[in-house]
Amino acid sequence: MTEFQAASKMRELMTEYYIEAKTTKEKPIAWVTSGAPVEFLYTMDVLPIYPENHSAMCGAAHKSLELIEAAEAVGFSPDICSYARTDFGADMTKGGPIQGLPAPDMLLCSTNICKTVIKWYEVVARNYNVPLFIVDTPFMHDGLTRDLIDYTTTQFKNLEEFLTGFTGRSFDLDRFEEVLKFSLEAANYWKKILQLGKTKPSPFNSQDTFIHLAPIVTLRGTQKCADYYKILYEEIRDLAAKKVGSIPKEKYRTLWDNLPIWFKLRRLAEFFEDKKCALVVATYTNSWGGLGDDYDPKNPYEGLAKAYLSVYINSGFEHRINYLASLIDEYSLTGFILHSDRSCKPYSIGMYRMQEEVTRLTGKPGVIIEGDMCDPRVYSDAQTETRLEAFIESMEDSE
Amino acid sequence: MSYFAGIDVGSLTADAVLIDETSNIISYAILPTGHDSQKAGTMAFRTALEQAGALEVDVAGVVSTGYSRGRVEEAGNSKTEISCHARGAFYYFPEVGTIIDIGGQDSKAIRVRPDGRVLDFAMNDKCAAGTGRFLEVMAGALNAPLEMMGKLALESTVEITISSTCTVFTESEVVSLISQGRKPPDIASAICRAIANRTSGLATRVGVADTVVMTGGVAKNRAVVKMLSEKLGHIIMVPEEPQIIGALGAAIIAREGGS
Numbered sequence: 001m002t003e004f005q006a007a008s009k010m011r012e013l014m015t016e017y018y019i020e021a022k023t024t025k026e027k028p029i030a031w032v033t034s035g036a037p038v039e040f041l042y043t044m045d046v047l048p049i050y051p052e053n054h055s056a057m058c059g060a061a062h063k064s065l066e067l068i069e070a071a072e073a074v075g076f077s078p079d080i081c082s083y084a085r086t087d088f089g090a091d092m093t094k095g096g097p098i099q100g101l102p103a104p105d106m107l108l109c110s111t112n113i114c115k116t117v118i119k120w121y122e123v124v125a126r127n128y129n130v131p132l133f134i135v136d137t138p139f140m141h142d143g144l145t146r147d148l149i150d151y152t153t154t155q156f157k158n159l160e161e162f163l164t165g166f167t168g169r170s171f172d173l174d175r176f177e178e179v180l181k182f183s184l185e186a187a188n189y190w191k192k193i194l195q196l197g198k199t200k201p202s203p204f205n206s207q208d209t210f211i212h213l214a215p216i217v218t219l220r221g222t223q224k225c226a227d228y229y230k231i232l233y234e235e236i237r238d239l240a241a242k243k244v245g246s247i248p249k250e251k252y253r254t255l256w257d258n259l260p261i262w263f264k265l266r267r268l269a270e271f272f273e274d275k276k277c278a279l280v281v282a283t284y285t286n287s288w289g290g291l292g293d294d295y296d297p298k299n300p301y302e303g304l305a306k307a308y309l310s311v312y313i314n315s316g317f318e319h320r321i322n323y324l325a326s327l328i329d330e331y332s333l334t335g336f337i338l339h340s341d342r343s344c345k346p347y348s349i350g351m352y353r354m355q356e357e358v359t360r361l362t363g364k365p366g367v368i369i370e371g372d373m374c375d376p377r378v379y380s381d382a383q384t385e386t387r388l389e390a391f392i393e394s395m396e397d398s399e
Numbered sequence: 400m401s402y403f404a405g406i407d408v409g410s411l412t413a414d415a416v417l418i419d420e421t422s423n424i425i426s427y428a429i430l431p432t433g434h435d436s437q438k439a440g441t442m443a444f445r446t447a448l449e450q451a452g453a454l455e456v457d458v459a460g461v462v463s464t465g466y467s468r469g470r471v472e473e474a475g476n477s478k479t480e481i482s483c484h485a486r487g488a489f490y491y492f493p494e495v496g497t498i499i500d501i502g503g504q505d506s507k508a509i510r511v512r513p514d515g516r517v518l519d520f521a522m523n524d525k526c527a528a529g530t531g532r533f534l535e536v537m538a539g540a541l542n543a544p545l546e547m548m549g550k551l552a553l554e555s556t557v558e559i560t561i562s563s564t565c566t567v568f569t570e571s572e573v574v575s576l577i578s579q580g581r582k583p584p585d586i587a588s589a590i591c592r593a594i595a596n597r598t599s600g601l602a603t604r605v606g607v608a609d610t611v612v613m614t615g616g617v618a619k620n621r622a623v624v625k626m627l628s629e630k631l632g633h634i635i636m637v638p639e640e641p642q643i644i645g646a647l648g649a650a651i652i653a654r655e656g657g658s
Contacts, residue, residue, distance in 0.1 A: 352604060359519070370525050380525055382466055383505070390481035390520060397482075397516040 001269045002208045002246045006232040013228055014214055021049050021102050028105040028167065031124060033117045034217055035287075035311050036110040036135065037156060037304055039183050042221035043176040044163045048108070049101055051124075053217050055086035058096040059262030059374035067095055068375055082343040082374035084120040091127070106130050106166055108159075112137035112314040114346045133162050137309050141316045144309060152305035180300055183221040184292040189229035190216050191289035196236050197280040198331050201245025202253065203236050206279035207269040208246065210260040216288045251276035252395050255327055257283050258339040258347045259373040264381075271385060275392050281331045283324070287312050313347050321354055325361040335395045336366040337388070342378045365398060367391035401459040404447065405649025406440045406474060407483065408432060408467035411503030411531055411616065413439035415447040416646040417458070422490065422654060426450035427643045432503075436467035443646075444473055460653035464645050466504070478652055480645050481509055481520050487648030488612040489515030491638040496608020499598055499627065499635070500644070501617035503531040506594075508601040510608070521604040527566045529597035531616050534623075536566055537590045540573040541583055548587050552622035555588035557581075562593070569593065588622065595626035602631060612636045614644035 021029065027047040032038055038048045058064045064082065067089030072078055074092070076085055086096075094100040107130060109121040118134060125132040135155050138148055160171050193212075196203055212232060219225035256279045261268065272279060294306035312320065328336060338355055340348045355366040369387050372378045400419060407414045409432060416427040428446035432439045440463065448455065455473070463474035464483040471477070484500045489511060498509040506529050510519040527533055538545045559581060561572050569590075576586050594617065602611070611633050617623055618641035628635045638644060 365519065368521075378525060383522075383525060386466070386479050386481075386505075387522060390479040390517065393479055393482045394517045394519070397512075 001211070001266065002204055004204075004208070004212075004232065004235055006228070006235050007212075009228060009231060010212060010215060013219065013224060017218055018098055021047060022098075024102075029102055030106045030108050031101070031104040031121070032108045033110050033113055033121075035113040035137075035308060035314075036108045037159070037308055038108075039176065039179045039221045039304065040156070040159050040163055041108065042179045043172060044167050044169065046106070046163065046167065048218070049104065050218055051087040051101065051120075052083050053214060054090065054096070054098070054101055055083040055374055056260075056262050057098075058086050058090060060265060061097045062263055062376075063096045064263065064374040065376055067093065070095070078375075081114070081116045081120070082372055084116060086374050087120070088123070091124075104128055104130050107132040108135070109133070110135040110137055110308065112308055112311050114313070114344070131162075131166065133159055135159065135308075137314060139316075140309060140314055140319075143316070143319065144306060148309055149302055149305050152309055153301045156301050156305060176300065177297070179221040180295065180297075180304075182223050182226045184295045185226035186216055186220055186229050187289060187292035189226065189233045191292065193229065193233050193236055194281065194286060194289050196240045199240040199243070200253075200332065201243065201247070201250035202278050202280040203239035203244060203246060205246040205269070205272070206256045206282040206285065207260070207265055207272075209282060209285040210262075210265065213285055213288065220288070220291070245278070247273045247276065247278050249276045250278045252334045252392060253278055253280050253332060255279070255281050255283070255324065255331070255333055255336040256339065257324065257336065258341045259284055259344055261339065261371045261379060262373055263376050264371075264379065267381070271388065275389070277392055277395075279337070280333070281327050283312050283327075317350055317354070321357045321361070324354070324358045328358070328362045328364055333364060334398070335364050335391060337391070338366060338368045340368050340370050342370070342372045343375065344373065365391060365394045400457070402451070402453055402457050403650050403654040404444060404458050404461045404473075405483065405646040405651070405653060406444050406461065406463045406471050407465040407480070407643075407645035407649060408436050408440040408443075408463065408471060409465040409480075409503045409645070411535070412642065413443040413465075414643050414646040415440070415443035416643050416650045417447045417451050417453065418647070418650045418654060420654070422651060424647065425453070427640070427646065429642055432467075437470045437472065440467065440471040441473065460656070462649040462653040464649040475653075478649060480505070481507060482517055483645045483648030483652065484614050485509050485511050485517050485648065486515050486651045487644035487646075488614055488638070490647060490651060491644075492610060492612050492636055494610045495612045495636075497602060497605065497611045499602050499611065499613045500615040501529070501531060501594070501598060501613075501623070502615040502645075506530050506598050506601060506615075506617075508598070508605045510605040519605050521601045523597075523601065528569065529594045533566045533569070534590065534594065534617060534620065536570055537573055537587075540570050541577070541586060541590075543583060543587065546619065549591065549620035549622040549624075551584050552587040552591045552620075553625070554584040555582075557585045559585050559589045560592075561586075561589045591620060591622040592626050594623050595630050599627060599630040602627075607631055607633055610636065612638070614638065614641045616642045618642075
């Protein structure tokens with residue numbers, strides 16, 4: 001993994017964020033999903049806390065299994081998302097690296113990432129007896145339509161009303177504009193960073209971007225988040241200009257689809273480095289880079305609706321296939337890796353067909369590996385690495 | 400005369416193949432892997448050398464494969480079973496298009512390019528159902544020798560169905576069929592069909608070409624081969640000794656300078 005100078009700044013930001021979350025007396029706390037429109041919360045001085053980010057952190061710290069087992073012990077099925085199980089377990093036992101999350105005062109859940117979040121947040125709402133606002137972002141089977149935009153925009157207006165009632169304060173449009181500006185700035189820097197992966201050799205690999213994703217997920221809409229990505233962008237831009245690669249000898253360039261396997265991040269990074277294979281683009285990290293694409297200062301609600309509807313896993317199968325094929329082309333990739341994540345059904349469904357189609361469109365080999373973002377019991381090093389190695393051999397044969 | 404060796408250390412057996420400069424098979428060995436995979440690989444290699452009356456210094460290159468490929472001291476390089484089975488099957492059947500390999504803990508289907516290299520592959524998910532280990536467990540439950548399972552299955556007269564979703568559940572299903580007084584050949588046949596059904600899905604995923612070759616230990620089970628062939632509607636070719644194809648492919652890669 002690449003150690004960027006900016007990394008210490010990120011650790012500082014994340015530590016401050018969690019300290020504030022744990023100690024704040026003034027700000028109400030909202031638990032939110034990763035694809036929720038947090039710009040509304042930051043506008044109203046409500047502090048968003050992300051159980052998904054926390055679960056990822058538990059997974060990377062090799063603490064998720066004990067939390068998952070605690071959740072299963074009270075009856076949550078092993079078939080439920082491992083982020084949800086990690087969250088339930090952390091909440092019950094106050095375990096994990098930061099001893100659980102601070103209690104929520106409200107919940108905001110958006111269905112653009114999956115439908116599991118509805119039930120997950122209903123459980124949390126019952127446990128804490130706090131209000132839950134659900135933003136229902138319909139699935140984009142055939143692209144963005146006027147109906148979808150209007151439907152979502154209306155809900156954003158409702159969210160605004162809900163927050164006004166919840167905080168007892170009026171919605172400050174100037175502040176909203178400022179938050180949007182920061183959100184847009186961070187998303188745009190993030191996007192520019194990710195596009196530097198087109199450089200040969202790539203100055204970063206996707207394992208790095210999985211780590212550096214934390215601020216854009218949690219602090220999107222704040223100035224410090226925008227500032228952080230500016231620093232990171234400048235550092236990576238300079239590395240790209242100097243042709244410094246993230247791995248010493250980049251021979252293969254691949255794409256990673258789906259969530260990271262948090263508990264194997266380091267082992268896989270070493271594995272790929274040893275095989276001279278750089279992961280230069282990931283659909284997962286790209287999801288936060290597109291948030292600025294639809295920004296419209298004249299019509300911020302509609303811009304946000306478009307942005308939050310258009311996230312990768314809320315879009316139709318054909319769009320996803322074409323998107324993967326276009327990334328393979330734009331990033332000059334030699335192959336692609338599809339992580340069939342047992343927990344994340346909407347991300348993993350249809351992967352066999354997807355592999356076939358993307359190979360047909362691009363002529364590049366692909367591989368499907370079975371894993372999970374947080375549950376180590378469903379992952380096998382030997383099986384996965386054999387598949388990946390065979391995939392790398394097939395890229396070698398294709399040369 | 401220089402030799403080249405391939406050593407395939409899998410979950411059930413360790414196999415070694417010795418070939419000469421023109422890829423003639425000189426000798427081979429198949430030994431149980433046991434608990435020490437490193438030692439098993441060495442033993443298989445030495446046994447093959449002994450049979451050929453050769454010494455280690457006569458061997459110009461060694462490539463390892465199989466799950467313990469990284470733990471074979473004698474090897475200069477390692478390749479995955481997928482690439483090795485492709486090369487080994489290509490050696491026997493140059494027209495091969497699809498390979499079905501059922502090994503100890505993996506079953507895989509490989510699509511091969513006209514030059515014997517891998518085009519695409521699919522493997523079983525994280526589950527041992529339908530693998531060699533599955534067959535071994537069921538043979539244990541039936542109290543029948545593993546190598547007799549195919550012969551036994553072909554004697555079946557009544558078709559029964561068992562699930563193919565899980566080794567543990569299937570084993571208890573087999574035990575309950577025995578206690579119901581069902582005949583061992585019929586149960587053996589149901590077990591073989593479960594393997595064939597599960598594997599045919601993999602083969603269909605990568606595409607069934609004109610020439611289908613089956614490799615790996617389970618290819619010795621004539622009932623599985625017959626049922627798979629019926630299911631796919633295709634003749635399946637089986638090399639003379641299907642269990643050494645991975646090691647053979649590794650030896651060929653060693654000869655080509657892959658070590």
